[in-house]
Amino acid sequence: MTAAPLPVSQFKYDPVDTLPEHQPWCVDAPPIRARMSxxxxxxxxxxxxxxxxxxxxxxxxxxxxxxxxxxxxxxxxxxxxxxxxxxxxxxxxxxxxxxxxxxxxxxxxxxxxxxxxxxxxxSFRSNFLLLTFLAALYLFCKFISTRLRTPSPPSANNLHLLPYNFVCALLFVLGLHGTSALKILAILSVNYLIARVCKASRAGPALTWVFNALVLFANDRYAGYRFGDVLPELGVLDSYQGAYKRWHIVFNLTMLRLVSFNMDFYWACNASDLQEYRHKRPMTHKERKASHPTQMYSFLNYVSYVLYPPLYIAGPIMTFNDYLWQHRRPIHIPLxxxxxxxxxxxxxxxxxxxxxxxxxxxxxxxxxxxxxxxxxxxxxxxxxxxxxxxxxxxxxxxxxxxxxxxxxxxxxxxxxxxxxxxxxxxxxxxxxxxxxxxxxxxxxxxxxxxxxxxxxxxxxxxxxxxxxxxxxxxxxxxxxxxxxxxxxxxxxxxxxxxxxxxxxxxxxxxxxxxxxxxxxxxxxxxxxxxxxxxxxxxxxxxxxxxxxxxxxxxxxxxxxxxxxxxxxxxxxxxxxxxxxxxxxx
Known part of the structure; x- marks a missing residue:
């Protein structure tokens, strides 16, 4: 699919995310200059x-x-x-x-x-209009939902949108992959179980990598599996495989999110102190790597992140911490x-x-x-x-x-x-x-x-x-x-x-x-x-x-x-x- 980037040797990293202060910024249009250059x-x-x-x-x-x-x-x-x-x-x-x-x-x-x-x-070119309609429908439904369920008093965060993302993610994957959504949810559940059971143990990252590598190779070897091959009585489930039956191709990106959640949770469990950013300016991308309280690494938040419809098919890839920070501390994106x-x-x-x-x-x-x-x-x-x-x-x-x-x-x-x-x-x-x-x-x-x-x-x-x-x-x-x-x-x-x-x-x-x-x-x-x-x-x-x-x-x-x-x-x-x-x- 894609070529991949070279790691940046000068990048400084701290699992606890002890981050320096940066210049304030927001996601805004570039400044308007008098002359184009x-x-x-x-x-x-x-x-x-x-x-x-x-x-x-x-x-x-x-x-x-x-x-x-x-x-x-x-x-x-x-x-x-x-x-x-x-x-x-x-x-x-x-x-x-x-x-x-x-x-x-x-x-x-x-x-x-x-x-x-x-x-x-x-594949993308032939389905461009359908994807555009799907995106418009998703945004319209979310607009109606937020209008009908506006928190009272108004909330400073968007955490109330996570249940909506969770439901939409399940419906989206069900429509896209049909009964293969059950396979995806089974893999997600095992990966989540590894994170929750291991917590701060070093076994967590090791098991996460081994499990996800095995899933990638098994997906490739068995072309996404068939229910009928596992149990003949389940063969009827293979009759509905959704709009895009090759779910195992898209799963390569999903695997990156599974690793992201488990590693971010592991670092959160090992964090001696969690940073709470109380400044009013928008958080920078580097600050949004910081860990959250461990109770926020819930199954609902996990699924809504891993299967988030706008980014599910092709990315770009966000880390779990970044995804959750943008709900805890929403950023202003001008029209x-x-x-x-x-x-x-x-x-x-x-x-x-x-x-x-x-x-x-x-x-x-x-x-x-x-x-x-x-x-x-x-x-x-x-x-x-x-x-x-x-x-x-x-x-x-x-x-x-x-x-x-x-x-x-x-x-x-x-x-x-x-x-x-x-x-x-x-x-x-x-x-x-x-x-x-x-x-x-x-x-x-x-x-x-x-x-x-x-x-x-x-x-x-x-x-x-x-x-x-x-x-x-x-x-x-x-x-x-x-x-x-x-x-x-x-x-x-x-x-x-x-x-x-x-x-x-x-x-x-x-x-x-x-x-x-x-x-x-x-x-x-x-x-x-x-x-x-x-x-x-x-x-x-x-x-x-x-x-x-x-x-x-x-x-x-x-x-x-x-x-x-x-x-x-x-x-x-x-x-x-x-x-x-x-x-x-």
Whole structure:
């Protein structure tokens, strides 16, 4: 399904959640400026508005210099070519067109077919209107319910909404998975029993991980089980499997919430003192990691969190503590914020539709219809497949996050950078499936020792991520490749060319851009292996690239273009800092 993020080595963690004070903030729209600037395209994440300590002021803008005018001219020439290559390969005049024509469908844009052959995105695209209706119905029913059952006197919290979430969650899962909801509730009950019985014992985390790992492997091995296979008399229950019978596919995300609840409860049981935030300002994301009184880890709150309808199918992932804090201390989400976020979703949807109607790269990739193509054409097939992977994940995540925002909950933003706006291996994994990144840091990376054993823990984390996605060698190869590709950047940034020592040198930015080129090539290679064409496809591409003079010339030109792109990405981040936006990706 998704690529996973790299743990952030600098992250400080305390199971008791002894948290520092932060600048006040609320979930609000970005400040309105007199003039639009390029960084208005940056996804707003409020907790990144405060500069980290010891960060020097950004240099004067370079956009108007001769150097960056040359970079801009190169981008204006190269980017249209990058778009035209896959468009030309998608025309009937392509000699290989007949090989993938059968994978295309009739599109809604006149005179164009649509490449709807990606099964994962096709499922979301085909059910988009139904999901929109379901979200609207859920929000309408909740609005009516809160109007009819407003606490008297009015409450400062939203804990009274948890029973509603509980009932809606059960009805939602029953409609979605039919009688398989009984299997899900059975797994949830065993997991809850482990937490309540073990309490502060170290056996709790161990049993939690073992149980959930066994469930994942059993789900995969038996394809979600059948009642009739357990007991023939129960076979009648298999006749109603709901709107989406493959409940075990969605369960991968549910498993993350099960671990979150049990680990948060374990830390709450071991907390010597619980922090009660009495200040009136909204709590920050880091503060919402703090433990609650143990009596608040009830079965009702547990089920309403694990099966919370807006985030159940695809996330983003919230921790249990965060979910409960947002009911204990509700945050104000202005309507303008939701509207602007909805516009981002709409633009993403339309972008994906244009790509699928004019670039049939998924069908070309699946049919391996690249016989006779040049290295440039093959590389663009791979590149635009990665763009589609990014979009097909971004769109559902934004849809379900918008649903949660309209319901009053702020889930973490999963994608904070475009796939093509990354030059750092570390930064890429921090910005890609960000809520999963935060989950991995909290529940795996830091408990294993964090940055004290960074390389070992990184390898273990990516092995888990690969197995969590799919129990295949292709994903394992991806996980190990990513772990290996992290090493050069860490060694260079820490020991060879640390920014603290060389950051002021005129040549430092250019050397970093060369390193960025290597990073981009490695990241594209790893993700092509894991999520696009596999190891065989990458071997074919490498042969075509380095086995001919044409391929070597193209590779040199591509590296030069990536160098230009890295310089533009550097300056874009400097521009963000000038506007008060600080990111580590």
């Amino acid at each position: 390029i960084v208005d395209l940056t996804v707003d994440i409020s907790e990144y508005s405060k500069p980290p300590p010891n960060v020097p002021d950004p240099p004067k803008a370079r956009w108007g210099t001769l150097e960056f005018r040359v970079y801009t001219a190169v981008a204006c020439v190269v980017l249209p070519i990058m778009a035209w290559i896959p468009i030309s390969l998608s025309q009937p005049s392509n000699p290989n067109y007949w090989q993938f024509q059968g994978r295309l469908s009739h599109g809604w844009i006149p005179f164009r077919n649509v490449d709807n052959s990606d099964a994962q995105y096709r 303008r914020t939701a509207i602007m976020y909805g516009l981002r979703l709409l633009v993403s949807l339309l972008t994906m539709e244009l790509v699928l109607h004019f670039m049939y790269v998924v069908a070309i990739k699946d049919a391996r219809a690249w016989t006779g193509n040049t290295p440039a054409q093959i590389s663009m097939i791979g590149f635009w497949n990665l763009i589609i992977v990014w979009l097909k994940l971004l769109i559902p995540w934004r849809f379900f996050r918008l649903w949660a925002l309209l319901d009053g909950l702020e889930a973490p933003e999963n994608m904070v950078r475009c796939m093509a706006n990354n030059y750092s291996t570390l930064g890429f994994w921090r910005s890609w499936h960000r809520s999963y990144n935060l989950w991995l840091i909290r529940y795996i990376y830091v408990p294993l020792g964090g940055s004290r054993r960074m390389l070992l823990n990184t390898a273990l984390v990516f092995t888990f991520v690969a197995l969590w996605h799919d129990r295949t060698f292709k994903l394992l190869a991806w996980g190990w490749l990513v772990s290996l590709f992290v090493l050069p950047e860490v060694v260079a940034a820490t020991y060879i060319l640390p920014a603290s020592q060389y950051g002021g040198k005129w040549w430092y930015r250019h050397v970093c851009a060369l390193g960025a080129v290597a990073n981009i090539l490695m990241m594209m290679g790893a993700n092509l292996v894991g999520f696009v064409i596999g190891t065989d496809g990458v071997r074919f591409f490498v042969r075509e690239l380095f086995g001919t003079a044409q391929g070597i010339v193209f590779f040199a030109a591509a590296c030069a273009c990536l160098f230009v792109g890295a310089q533009i990405m550097f300056e874009y981040r400097e521009e963000e800092k000038r506007k008060g936006i600080y990111r580590r990706c």
